[in-house]
Amino acid sequence: MALAEPYVAPALRGRFGRTRRRTRWSSVSHVDQIAIGALVAVTLLAVVTPWIAPHSATRPAGTSLVHPFHGFVFGTDEVGRDVFSRVLYGLRTSWLAALLVIASGVLIGGLIGLVAGAAGGWIDNVLMRITDAFLSLPGPILAIAVVAALGPSLSHTLIAVMIVWWPFYARIVRGEVRALAARPHLEAARLAGVGRVRLAVRHLLPGAIPATVVTASLDVGNLVLTLAALSFLGLGAPAPAPELGAMAARGLPYLLEQWWVPVMPGLGVLFLALVSNLAGDGLRDLIGDR
Amino acid sequence: MTFTSVQPTEVASPRSPSAPPLVTIEGLHVTFERGGRDVRALRGVDLSIAPGEILGVVGESGSGKSVLGLSMLGLLPTEPPPRLEGSIEVCGVDVVHADDDTRRRLRRRHLGAIFQDPMTSLNPTMRIGRQLAEVAGTEAEAVRLLDAVGVPEPKRRLRSFPHELSGGLRQRVMIAMAVAGEPSLVVADEPTTALDVTVQAQILELLGHLRDELGCSFVLVTHDLGVAAQVSDRIAVLYGGRIAEVGAAADVLERPAHPYTVGLLRSRLTLQARRAGPLPTLIGEPPDPRAHPPGCAFAPRCTLHVDACDETLPDLVSAGGHPGVAACIRLDVPLAEEVALVDAWPEVEAVSAIEPAVRLTAVFKDFELKSGWRSKEVLHALRGVDLEVAEGESVALVGESGCGKSTLLRAIAGLLPIDDGAIALGPGARPQMVFQDAGASLTPWLTVGELIGERLRSEGCGRSERDRRVREALQLVGLPAEVAEAKAVQLSGGQRQRVALARATVVPPEVLLCDEPTSALDVSLAATVLNLLGRLRRELGMAMLFVTHDLGAARVVGDRIAVMYLGRIVEVGPAEEVASAPQHPYTQALLGAVPGVGAAARRTRLEGEPASPLRPPSGCAFHPRCSQAVDACHTDGPELVTLRGSSGHRVACGPAHAAGGWG
Numbered sequence: 001m002a003l004a005e006p007y008v009a010p011a012l013r014g015r016f017g018r019t020r021r022r023t024r025w026s027s028v029s030h031v032d033q034i035a036i037g038a039l040v041a042v043t044l045l046a047v048v049t050p051w052i053a054p055h056s057a058t059r060p061a062g063t064s065l066v067h068p069f070h071g072f073v074f075g076t077d078e079v080g081r082d083v084f085s086r087v088l089y090g091l092r093t094s095w096l097a098a099l100l101v102i103a104s105g106v107l108i109g110g111l112i113g114l115v116a117g118a119a120g121g122w123i124d125n126v127l128m129r130i131t132d133a134f135l136s137l138p139g140p141i142l143a144i145a146v147v148a149a150l151g152p153s154l155s156h157t158l159i160a161v162m163i164v165w166w167p168f169y170a171r172i173v174r175g176e177v178r179a180l181a182a183r184p185h186l187e188a189a190r191l192a193g194v195g196r197v198r199l200a201v202r203h204l205l206p207g208a209i210p211a212t213v214v215t216a217s218l219d220v221g222n223l224v225l226t227l228a229a230l231s232f233l234g235l236g237a238p239a240p241a242p243e244l245g246a247m248a249a250r251g252l253p254y255l256l257e258q259w260w261v262p263v264m265p266g267l268g269v270l271f272l273a274l275v276s277n278l279a280g281d282g283l284r285d286l287i288g289d290r
Numbered sequence: 291m292t293f294t295s296v297q298p299t300e301v302a303s304p305r306s307p308s309a310p311p312l313v314t315i316e317g318l319h320v321t322f323e324r325g326g327r328d329v330r331a332l333r334g335v336d337l338s339i340a341p342g343e344i345l346g347v348v349g350e351s352g353s354g355k356s357v358l359g360l361s362m363l364g365l366l367p368t369e370p371p372p373r374l375e376g377s378i379e380v381c382g383v384d385v386v387h388a389d390d391d392t393r394r395r396l397r398r399r400h401l402g403a404i405f406q407d408p409m410t411s412l413n414p415t416m417r418i419g420r421q422l423a424e425v426a427g428t429e430a431e432a433v434r435l436l437d438a439v440g441v442p443e444p445k446r447r448l449r450s451f452p453h454e455l456s457g458g459l460r461q462r463v464m465i466a467m468a469v470a471g472e473p474s475l476v477v478a479d480e481p482t483t484a485l486d487v488t489v490q491a492q493i494l495e496l497l498g499h500l501r502d503e504l505g506c507s508f509v510l511v512t513h514d515l516g517v518a519a520q521v522s523d524r525i526a527v528l529y530g531g532r533i534a535e536v537g538a539a540a541d542v543l544e545r546p547a548h549p550y551t552v553g554l555l556r557s558r559l560t561l562q563a564r565r566a567g568p569l570p571t572l573i574g575e576p577p578d579p580r581a582h583p584p585g586c587a588f589a590p591r592c593t594l595h596v597d598a599c600d601e602t603l604p605d606l607v608s609a610g611g612h613p614g615v616a617a618c619i620r621l622d623v624p625l626a627e628e629v630a631l632v633d634a635w636p637e638v639e640a641v642s643a644i645e646p647a648v649r650l651t652a653v654f655k656d657f658e659l660k661s662g663w664r665s666k667e668v669l670h671a672l673r674g675v676d677l678e679v680a681e682g683e684s685v686a687l688v689g690e691s692g693c694g695k696s697t698l699l700r701a702i703a704g705l706l707p708i709d710d711g712a713i714a715l716g717p718g719a720r721p722q723m724v725f726q727d728a729g730a731s732l733t734p735w736l737t738v739g740e741l742i743g744e745r746l747r748s749e750g751c752g753r754s755e756r757d758r759r760v761r762e763a764l765q766l767v768g769l770p771a772e773v774a775e776a777k778a779v780q781l782s783g784g785q786r787q788r789v790a791l792a793r794a795t796v797v798p799p800e801v802l803l804c805d806e807p808t809s810a811l812d813v814s815l816a817a818t819v820l821n822l823l824g825r826l827r828r829e830l831g832m833a834m835l836f837v838t839h840d841l842g843a844a845r846v847v848g849d850r851i852a853v854m855y856l857g858r859i860v861e862v863g864p865a866e867e868v869a870s871a872p873q874h875p876y877t878q879a880l881l882g883a884v885p886g887v888g889a890a891a892r893r894t895r896l897e898g899e900p901a902s903p904l905r906p907p908s909g910c911a912f913h914p915r916c917s918q919a920v921d922a923c924h925t926d927g928p929e930l931v932t933l934r935g936s937s938g939h940r941v942a943c944g945p946a947h948a949a950g951g952w953g
Contacts, residue, residue: 026326183730184725184727184730184731185730185731185732185733185734187700187705187723187725187731188723188725188731188732188733188790188793189733189744190705191703191704191705191720191721191722191723192722192741192744192745192793193720193744193745193747193748194744194747195748198744202733202736202740203733203736206735207734207735
């Protein structure tokens with residue numbers, strides 16, 4: 001069929017958005033760029049820790065309480081274990097635990113939020129009230145209860161934290177999906193005969209991803225601090241395990257004389273929290289609000 | 291060459307044509323940097339405005355018309371700072387080089403501004419009275435100003451918040467603020483675009499009155515030549531950041547010199563536009579302000595284009611046909627008379643006996659609105675609508691905002707349940723809809739190919755079959771196949787509307803619903819899209835229900851026109867008949883309000899604004915605004931009655947029925 005009128009189509013703006021992505025990366029500040037780089041580096045570090053740690057995390061490697069840079073970068077602790085290796089393993093544990101909790105939160109919360117937001121009506125109401133109930137649980141107290149019931153172990157603590165962590169994501173995803181559901185493109189898709197599942201997964205979910213990713217990356221810092229605080233309180237892996245919070249807690253008596261014993265794991269927590277917060281800001285600029 | 295369709299209203303010439311100009315702009319360039327690229331908004335503009343003059347600045351989106359208005363006010367966005375070259379002198383102040391303080395004093399003493407959406411320019415947390423008093427000084431002065439701009443009960447209105455006023459009243463308040471302190475120059479940027487046509491006519495009239503009373507100059511920035519024609523003394527046509535043509539309003543409208551002005555005038559939808567075939571259009575789309583061609587920006591769309599046009603920017607030279615100036619090197623070449631449009635739409639067989647594509651019987655729809663703690667208000671969107679759209683027929687549904695026309699469309703599409711009545715659809719494919727904002731109706735993260743292909747999934751098409759049909763659908767709306775790989779953000783406004791159309795017609799529906807698909811498009815694109823719709827619906831044999839607020843568009847698009855007021859059809863009949871011999875007073879007023887049509891004498895100016903669907907007036911809902919209302923109109927809701935001897939021209943109006951010829 002021939003065209004009835006001449007039409008000169010203007011050139012498409014940017015092939016497949018590649019140019020847009022490049023300008024976006026340059027719009028992220030240098031500090032945030034470094035932080036995003038550090039985030040990737042920390043993840044890699046956490047994975048390869050067993051191969052690069054100079055000493056064992058649980059067995060003594062030298063005499064006790066050696067000063068930093070006297071054969072050991074971060075010195076040794078009261079039983080002669082290498083603090084640097086312990087901090088590395090601690091970072092690994094904290095980091096992977098934080099990612100695990102966030103992943104579970106995003107999955108469980110995302111699914112519930114998506115269903116609630118896409119379905120609306122009474123389903124939305126019921127799911128959100130359940131979410132509110134979980135949201136009202138006090139995290140640390142639940143953790144104490146779980147650990148008291150099941151015994152101290154990192155996995156028990158993580159279970160407790162996971163229980164209180166997902167509602168947050170359910171709320172975010174549900175809010176984004178609700179906002180998207182009111183936009184004309186949803187009506188257009190419904191008119192095009194798109195089924196419920198595809199509507200939720202293809203037309204709603206992608207719109208909620210940027211906000212969720214940004215929140216999650218900002219949340220890693222939060223979670224690292226929460227886990228460190230719980231382990232500081234003794235609600236983590238039992239004694240010899242290298243955990244940043246517990247190391248700082250047990251090292252506290254040495255603060256004045258052998259400061260490196262509690263301070264080095266503390267700096268580890270600070271580093272993780274700082275990197276994930278800055279990287280979260282960077283990701284927000286990078287992904288943006290659609 | 292004459293254009294009878296657009297006639298400027300008689301306006302007094304500028305107070306003192308010999309006085310030194312109030313505004314002098316010379317060689318103005320404004321460049322913004324966005325995303326690392328230069329956006330050249332203005333590229334050398336020379337202009338002057340005399341005291342007491344109304345200058346219409348007309349241009350499409352991206353022409354730089356708003357930037358021109360803002361730069362006169364010294365209010366260009368500052369982040370990132372734009373690069374300015376050239377000079378702007380306003381009331382003796384050099385706006386380009388003055389410091390912020392001087393500019394602020396200039397604005398306070400000599401300038402006023404009116405923007406498109408008064409809701410965003412008025413402070414929502416402050417009562418009207420306090421906001422006005424800030425500029426007017428005293429409350430008494432505020433009352434006087436409100437009275438001067440035609441706000442009824444000005445004393446009471448001082449206590450209102452902006453959201454409590456209707457759009458028209460808000461714009462009047464904004465105008466009152468602009469003219470407080472008797473400015474020398476008021477810049478009005480699209481002051482009527484967000485308003486209904488009947489209210490638009492009132493506001494334009496008000497601007498003319500204020501000029502006569504205050505003697506201040508107005509700059510009326512608009513995309514619509516018809517709006518500019520209503521009140522302007524002079525018209526400047528902007529294209530691609532440069533002035534294409536300037537001259538007295540009557541000259542520019544009747545003897546346009548620049549090919550762009552000619553094209554704009556031809557593609558305007560008027561009540562005289564041809565219905566039998568495609569409308570004349572401008573080819574292509576307005577230029578991208580990030581990548582202007584080195585020569586004349588209009589060259590790629592120009593019928594007079596020669597190679598020299600691409601080499602240098604044309605200067606403003608005497609227009610020849612009138613005392614104004616135009617920027618074109620081919621002014622000596624006579625533009626071809628309006629191309630004899632021989633191609634007419636194919637005759638569509640009158641389908642009578644078979645089931646209609648859509649039959650609405652007494653459709654009612656209410657919405658419940660929360661109006662405070664535990665209290666609800668009921669919005670009566672549809673109050674008994676009867677309408678039929680025959681197979682293959684096109685019906686244009688006309689009405690102002692809030693009349694329920696979009697609700698009706700969404701109900702037919704099955705997106706809204708109705709409260710009462712019946713919607714019967716023909717046996718063909720499900721209705722499809724083309725939305726006003728095509729960009730928003732396309733899911734931003736999916737490609738065009740996926741979006742169009744989705745409709746084929748339910749038909750069980752395989753992947754290669756889908757790809758083939760997507761390509762065909764794109765070709766049918768005049769888009770290249772590679773658009774299938776693009777996402778909505780990569781497309782221009784016109785392309786998005788075409789994609790939306792391709793999506794709606796890849797499986798041709800029995801009835802295509804169009805919700806003001808051209809009102810967000812530039813003037814030169816609207817005609818192209820209407821042509822496309824006209825061709826598609828005939829080729830694919832679709833019925834069409836086309837919602838619009840513009841009677842001009844309705845007349846061209848529809849075989850029949852239905853006029854809606856406050857949730858009811860008040861008049862329906864053959865398009866030409868309704869447009870030329872309207873029977874309902876509301877239709878008559880709508881026709882009178884179409885900008886740029888007919889002489890001032892013929893106008894029936896409609897007072898007031900559409901009544902609220904929260905509290906529809908008793909009897910005939912139109913009676914509070916109707917000049918012909920009699921006592922019975924207050925109590926009796928008239929039914930649609932057929933005009934005797936007509937082919938289905940029906941009107942719901944008591945006095946008209948009483949006049950005879952009905953039944």
